[in-house]
Amino acid sequence: MPAALVTGSSRGIGRAIALRFADDGYDVAVNYRTSDEAAAAVADAVRDRGQAAVAVGADVSDPDAAAHLVETAADALGGVDHVVNNAGIDQHVYTADLGPDDFDRVMDVNVNSAFNVTKAALPHLRESEDGPSVTNVSSILAHTGAPVECHYAASKGALLSLTRSHAGDFAPEIRVNAIAPGHVETDMTGDRTPEEKREELAAIPVDRYGQPEDIADAAAYFRDAGFVTGETLNVNGGELMR
């Protein structure tokens, strides 16, 4: 069976991608940093769908932990054919109040992690016979910027450059693409006030928030799209065209 490694898949968008890949016949390595029980439940849900699963706790901003994650996944599942670099953190702080440690932490978790996991997975991806791919989860804020989360927006912009660079580096064997979601209902966006929600919804032409499954659709597309590399798919209900 082909296998996929999805970082940050104990919750939210990563969880939906893990389950979608299992529905599509993929074995799945579930990764998380702290949510042991939630990750174990996602692995069980993958097994319920008839696929093999392994849950691996690893802080992917740490190169050694990322390498351990990849090797554990490959050992348990017999290889790694697709990587989805989804793990990420957000923080709302004005630039004037933002310290260098917070800036670095967001860059480490959102950008360095993708470099760490992709680099560690390269030998396995090169052995794949499933049209191997890497998909990086960026954000609409990579395009628009974000005044109270400049480090988050910068990290997501860097992911798009990393995506295009890696698409060139690894062609023709491995395709590398990015998804740039708009507002998706997860824990990450769960702290909005009713007024903030009204304002956000008013800017989304399809008049609803994205669901994690909307992003999983895009991840499945990139996994299968053999003639697509170095691209970004904007999944935002039309928000970017305004």
Ligand SMILES: NC(=O)c1ccc[n+]([C@@H]2O[C@H](COP(=O)([O-])OP(=O)(O)OC[C@H]3O[C@@H](n4cnc5c(N)ncnc54)[C@H](OP(=O)(O)O)[C@@H]3O)[C@@H](O)[C@H]2O)c1
């Ligand atoms: N939600 C949105 O509106 C939105 C919009 C655009 C882009 N995105 C991006 O989509 C991705 C997923 O977001 P989400 O909303 O699903 O977030 P979420 O609900 O907060 O889930 C984040 C996931 O990442 C994991 N994680 C965080 N730091 C990690 C680390 N250092 N090492 C390994 N795993 C780590 C978490 O593990 P634990 O459970 O163990 O903490 C969790 O599984 C992120 O990259 C985010 O920036 C989200």
